[in-house]
Amino acid sequence: MLGLxxxxxxxxxxxxxxxxxxxxxxxxxxxxxxxxxFNAGYPDLMQRFAIFGIFAIGFNILFGLTxxxxxxxxxxxxVGSYAAVWMFKLLSYNVIPAIILAVIxxxxxxxxxxxxxxxxxxxxxxxxxxxxxxxxxxxAYSVLSNPKFNLTNGETGLxxxxxxxxxxxxxxxxxxxxxxxxxxxxxxxxxEVAGWEFTFNNGYYLCAVILLVVFYLAxxxxxxxxxxxxxxxKSNQQRLNYTGLNPKPYTLAxxxxxxxxxxxxxxxxxAMDPLAGAERMQWTASGEVVLMTILGGAGTLIGPVxxxxxxxxFENIFSKxxxxxxxxxxxxxxxxxxxxxxxxxxxxxxxxxxxTLGILFMLVVTFLPGGLVEGGQRIARLFRRRGKKTDTxxxxxxxxxxxxxxx
Amino acid sequence: MGILEVKGVNKRFGGLQALGDVNxxxxxxxxxxxxxxxxxxxxxxxxxxxxxxxxxxxSVMFDGRSVLGRTPYEINQMGISRVFQTPEIFGxxxxxxxxVIPAFxxxxxxxxxxxxxxxxxxxxIVERAQQMLEEVNMLDKLHMHSASLSRGDKRRLEMAxxxxxxxxxxxxxxxxxxxxxxxTNNTIDLLKEIKQKRDITICIIEHDMHVVFSLADxxxxxxQGSPLVEDSPxxxxxxxxxxxxxxxxxx
Numbered sequence: 260m261l262g263l264x265x266x267x268x269x270x271x272x273x274x275x276x277x278x279x280x281x282x283x284x285x286x287x288x289x290x291x292x293x294x295x296x297f298n299a300g301y302p303d304l305m306q307r308f309a310i311f312g313i314f315a316i317g318f319n320i321l322f323g324l325t326x327x328x329x330x331x332x333x334x335x336x337x338v339g340s341y342a343a344v345w346m347f348k349l350l351s352y353n354v355i356p357a358i359i360l361a362v363i364x365x366x367x368x369x370x371x372x373x374x375x376x377x378x379x380x381x382x383x384x385x386x387x388x389x390x391x392x393x394x395x396x397x398x399a400y401s402v403l404s405n406p407k408f409n410l411t412n413g414e415t416g417l418x419x420x421x422x423x424x425x426x427x428x429x430x431x432x433x434x435x436x437x438x439x440x441x442x443x444x445x446x447x448x449x450x451e452v453a454g455w456e457f458t459f460n461n462g463y464y465l466c467a468v469i470l471l472v473v474f475y476l477a478x479x480x481x482x483x484x485x486x487x488x489x490x491x492x493k494s495n496q497q498r499l500n501y502t503g504l505n506p507k508p509y510t511l512a513x514x515x516x517x518x519x520x521x522x523x524x525x526x527x528x529x530a531m532d533p534l535a536g537a538e539r540m541q542w543t544a545s546g547e548v549v550l551m552t553i554l555g556g557a558g559t560l561i562g563p564v565x566x567x568x569x570x571x572x573f574e575n576i577f578s579k580x581x582x583x584x585x586x587x588x589x590x591x592x593x594x595x596x597x598x599x600x601x602x603x604x605x606x607x608x609x610x611x612x613x614x615t616l617g618i619l620f621m622l623v624v625t626f627l628p629g630g631l632v633e634g635g636q637r638i639a640r641l642f643r644r645r646g647k648k649t650d651t652x653x654x655x656x657x658x659x660x661x662x663x664x665x666x
Numbered sequence: 667m668g669i670l671e672v673k674g675v676n677k678r679f680g681g682l683q684a685l686g687d688v689n690x691x692x693x694x695x696x697x698x699x700x701x702x703x704x705x706x707x708x709x710x711x712x713x714x715x716x717x718x719x720x721x722x723x724x725s726v727m728f729d730g731r732s733v734l735g736r737t738p739y740e741i742n743q744m745g746i747s748r749v750f751q752t753p754e755i756f757g758x759x760x761x762x763x764x765x766v767i768p769a770f771x772x773x774x775x776x777x778x779x780x781x782x783x784x785x786x787x788x789x790x791i792v793e794r795a796q797q798m799l800e801e802v803n804m805l806d807k808l809h810m811h812s813a814s815l816s817r818g819d820k821r822r823l824e825m826a827x828x829x830x831x832x833x834x835x836x837x838x839x840x841x842x843x844x845x846x847x848x849x850t851n852n853t854i855d856l857l858k859e860i861k862q863k864r865d866i867t868i869c870i871i872e873h874d875m876h877v878v879f880s881l882a883d884x885x886x887x888x889x890q891g892s893p894l895v896e897d898s899p900x901x902x903x904x905x906x907x908x909x910x911x912x913x914x915x916x917x
Contacts, residue, residue, distance in 0.1 A: 261785060354870035476782075484770050484788065485757075486736070491767050493759040502833065503714065503742035504773040512779060 267478050270560060274474055275610075278467040281305050282457045289454030293587065296579060297329030302446065302460035303531075307571045309466035310527045315563030316470075316477050318522020321513050323547070324486060326493035330385045330545050331372065331392025335365040335518040337399060337540030339525025341410070344417045344535045351427035352419075352436050354443065354465070354530040358523065365522020368516055373514035377507065382424055392545055399537040416536035436530045438465060441483040443531055456467045456480045469527065470564075475518060478542035478560060480516070489513050490558075521548075550616075554623055570616065577612035584608075669694040669717070669867050670835060675724030677710055684710040685721065686891040692835070692884075697861060697868045699878045702888035703912055708871045711888070715869075716748050717741045729834065735811035739776050747828035749835045753780055755827070757813035763793035763803060764812050764823055765830060772831045794830065802826040803862075804855070818849045822856065829860060834858075838870040843878050854880050879903070887911060 262270045277284065286300030299305070318332050339361035346357035376387040401438075404413030411417055433442040443462035450457040480486050488509045491499050500504050528533050538544070547570065555566025585608070585657040592600060607615045626635045668691035677685040683712045685707045692698045702708050702797055713719040715726060717738040726733045733741050740746075756764050769791045774780070786792065799805045802822050807815065812823060821841065828836060841857075842850040861868060861881075872878050878885060878899070888895040889911040895902065902908055 262787075264784075264786070479784070480781045482784045482786070483781045484766075484774075484783065484785055484791075485779060486762060487766065488770070488784055489760060490763075491756050494756040495754060496748075498754040498756060498827075499767070500738040501742055501748050501750075502768045502827065503739050503776060504767070505737075505739050505776040508777040516781075547744075 261475065262604075263478060263482075267560075271471075271475060271478065274561065274564070275471055275525075278309065278470055279464075281308070281467065282459050286455060286457055286568075290456050291454055296584065297576060299538070299576060300457065302444075302458055302463050304571065305460065305463045305576050306466050306527075306612070307533045307575070308568045309463065309470045309526050309566040311551065312470050312564040313473055313527070314465075314474060314521055314524035314548055315555065315567040317517040317524070318548045319517075319552050319557060319559075319563040320477060320480060320489075320520065322552055323495065323515050323519035323563070324481070324489035325510050326358070327377070327380065328385045328549065329388040329514070329517075330542065330549065331388035331390075332375075332517070332521050332548050333540050333542070333544035334372070334392040334395040335369055335521035336525035336544065337395065337535070337537065337602060338368050339522030340529040340535035340539055341366045341399070341417055342522070342524075343526040343529035344419065344533055347425070347436065347529070347533050348417075348423040349426065349431075351425050352432065352434065352533070353427070354438050354526075356437050356542055357436070357530055358526040361518050361526025361529070362522045365525065367521040369515045369518025370511075373511050373518065375513060377510050389542060392540060393542060396537055396540040396542075399540055410653030411535075411537060413537070415580070416534050418534045421452065436462075436533050460666050466527055466531070469523070473523065474560075474564070481560060485509070485512070506598070512611075550620060554620060554630055558633045559630070562630050562632040569631065573612055573616050573619075577608050578610065578613055580608035582609075624653075668692045668868065669729055670761060670849060671725075672711075672715075673725045673729040675711070675714060675726065676719040677707075677714060677719065677721050679718055681812060683891055685714070685744070686760075688724070688888075688891070688893055690886055690893065690896075691871055692867060693868050694834075695865055696883040697857075697870065697881050698884045698886065699882035700869065700871045700886050700888060701873070701875070702894075706888040707891040708888055709839065710891075712748075712837060712871055715837060716746060720795065730898075736873075742771075742831070742833075743776060747831055747833035747835070749824055749828055749839060749841055751841075751843050753817070753824040753838045755812050755820055755824050757811075760808070761799065761810050761812050761823060762795060762808045764827060765799055766791055768830045769794045769829045776804035793808065797831045798826050801829075818845070820850065825856065825860070830866075831867075832864075835867045835869060838868065838872075840871055842872070842874050850874065850877060853877075854868075857881055 263271065282300050285305065286555045288294040288298050313335060318329070321329055342364040343357035343361045350356050360497045372388065372391045376384055376391065377386060387484050399411040400413060403410040430443065432440055438461070441461050443465065446460045448456050448459035488504065492506050492509055496506050506522035525539070528539070551570050552563045553566070554569060555564065556562025582601060582605060584595065585604055589600045591598045605611070623630060670692040672688055672689070672690040675685055675688040688711060700708055700711065710719065714721050715733065717733060717736050717740070720734060728744055728746060735770065749774065753795065756767065766785060773791065796805065797806065804819065804822060812820070815823065842853050845853065857868070860866065860879065863896065870881065882899055884896065884908065885899055886896040887902065887908050894907055894911055895905055897905065
């Protein structure tokens with residue numbers, strides 16, 4: 260289907276199901292239950308899952324395939340956001356031109372940064388991208404926000420004001436980002452079934468559809484000769500050179516494509532909430548996408564999306580657990596024990612959610628170097644082995660076949 | 667006029683004269699061996715031919731065109747393929763993928779943006795890769811991870827990758843270094859077979875005299891960065907100057 264083999268088609272169908280049914284899948288607990296705080300099926304968070312999924316898929320095209328570790332990808336995300344908000348200010352609140360401009364501007368920006376950074380490889384490449392991203396952050400935060408030339412509105416962040424031109428804005432169109440009148444922040448359906456509540460948000464579904472499109476494009480890229488060349492760059496550049504192939508344009512093209520994915524993610528962030536701030540470009544944001552990709556499984560198709568979801572879930576859910584919630588959890592214990600447990604768990608939740616994330620990251624990287632995807636594979640293998648026990652493979656005499664990239 | 671003409675090449679690394687006035691002419695469709703003791707400049711010479719090093723003076727012409735100042739991939743696209751001393755293959759990829767890459771390089775040149783097509787659907791490329799693997803008897807290892815191949819198979823794969831591009835000149839850098847006798851003989855047979863099946867010029871750098879005398883039509887002896895003699899294998903065998911270069915004055 261769609262030019263994919265059966266395995267990839269299955270993968271795409273699974274992802275499509277997960278994305279489109281997310282409002283149900285992420286809200287497994289009834290609204291009134293004590294577990295309701297673990298529900299992630301509210302619009303704001305679901306949008307983030309999809310948007311950062313797109314960001315990570317793009318990052319993985321560069322890092323997962325070529326092995327070039329960029330530490331400055333948040334710069335493209337930020338640039339995309341700024342471009343989108345400028346489109347809102349000048350044209351109208353329609354998200355289509357905003358997203359298109361975000362992708363184009365991020366693409367041009369990545370040509371510039373990629374061309375210079377890719378002159379070096381390894382750690383030097385990472386440092387160069389980091390330097391560029393921090394320069395972009397400084398530009399956005401202060402340099403480009405003086406009264407004479409205010410491109411980014413500095414610390415306050417770029418937003419739409421009442422006196423902005425918005426030349427295509429018409430009477431009757433909503434005064435928030437919309438898709439031909441379909442406001443991003445509105446829900447087209449709110450279901451209440453027994454104790455459950457499901458919210459179907461316009462903005463989320465736009466993000467989900469775009470996620471599916473770019474995921475499909477990523478599958479095609481992974482299976483293409485171009486994708487193969489990128490993996491060859493990672494494997495042995497020397498051999499590639501002596502096989503008559505020039506690695507430079509391949510890596511630059513990968514860099515630009517992943518920059519455009521990041522710009523798309525930035526544009527969507529602005530489309531969901533028309534505000535662009537410099538903090539989106541900070542190095543911590545660049546580091547986050549690296550974590551997402553490695554946590555999920557670098558070089559795999561589905562891994563980055565899983566990683567993005569995992570980290571965003573922790574960021575939003577674990578950070579909301581406060582001492583009151585902890586006291587409720589441990590209420591069954593005797594008083595002294597209860598306080599003691601709260602004291603122990605306290606640093607790992609709420610503001611300390613990074614601590615939990617850090618521990619999980621260490622565990623995953625240590626025991627599952629292939630990320631969450633490898634975890635899934637091991638579980639699948641365990642079940643398969645149980646299925647046919649007599650057919651134990653002999654590693655000595657049947658050399659291991661390469662696992663498919665998508666697994 | 668040979669297919670490869672090296673004239674007056676000098677290369678100096680600081681105080682060391684690695685190559686001093688090297689002249690070499692490799693005739694088309696022959697096997698030309700370059701031998702010499704350690705430090706004679708064999709590898710330096712080879713690196714000058716493939717664009718890894720640029721000589722200080724002199725010229726290197728391949729098929730009437732200069733290779734100097736060109737990058738390795740440009741020189742490869744001109745028709746020179748190189749096999750390394752330790753096999754250089756794409757270890758993270760399967761044997762099949764390893765073979766497909768040179769096929770694309772041959773068909774599409776140094777760069778082509780084909781990010782939407784599927785490798786599996788490029789019929790001509792897939793067939794070409796399988797055909798070449800069959801020729802080197804590796805079709806059964808098609809989906810194996812190439813890093814898990816034995817050393818001999820890695821060498822075979824690298825050779826097949828080079829041959830798939832139908833180069834006019836194949837450069838071999840000590841293809842049997844560190845190999846057991848049996849593997850060495852296999853490599854000799856493989857090279858003989860390759861030579862038999864197609865019009866190809868082979869330039870081989872080798873330590874092992876057994877390999878050199880079984881394959882070469884022509885031998886150049888390098889000593890201390892300069893060619894000592896160039897002659898047929900029979901004459902080289904008896905040449906006292908060569909014995910001296912290899913075994914020292916006392917011999």
